[in-house]
Amino acid sequence: MHLKQMIQGLDIERLAEVVMEVGKYVKGEKVTGAKVSELFTSVTTDALALTFEEKMNIVRQLIRDDKPLILKRLKINLQQSDDNGEQIRFRR
Numbered sequence: 001m002h003l004k005q006m007i008q009g010l011d012i013e014r015l016a017e018v019v020m021e022v023g024k025y026v027k028g029e030k031v032t033g034a035k036v037s038e039l040f041t042s043v044t045t046d047a048l049a050l051t052f053e054e055k056m057n058i059v060r061q062l063i064r065d066d067k068p069l070i071l072k073r074l075k076i077n078l079q080q081s082d083d084n085g086e087q088i089r090f091r092r
Helices: 001-006 013-026 034-043 052-064 067-073
Strands: none
Touching: 001 034, 001 067, 013 034, 013 052, 013 067, 034 052, 052 067
């Protein structure tokens, strides 16, 4: 099984954890990379040859490639809209 398919197949909770971990890494926050490492160990035994940064950057790129699908699965809308397809506006 490929890593991309593995990410797509994660349940919502695990997917959110991986996305959050990568997001924190990108922002420069200190992360252990445990969730990302879990992905690699379940896909391949060659994961030990990769550095922490390589693993994080591979998963980051895969998430970026599938961003619309991932956001949809996590029910995160970049543009909130109502049933008519119009943007929701706050009224005073």
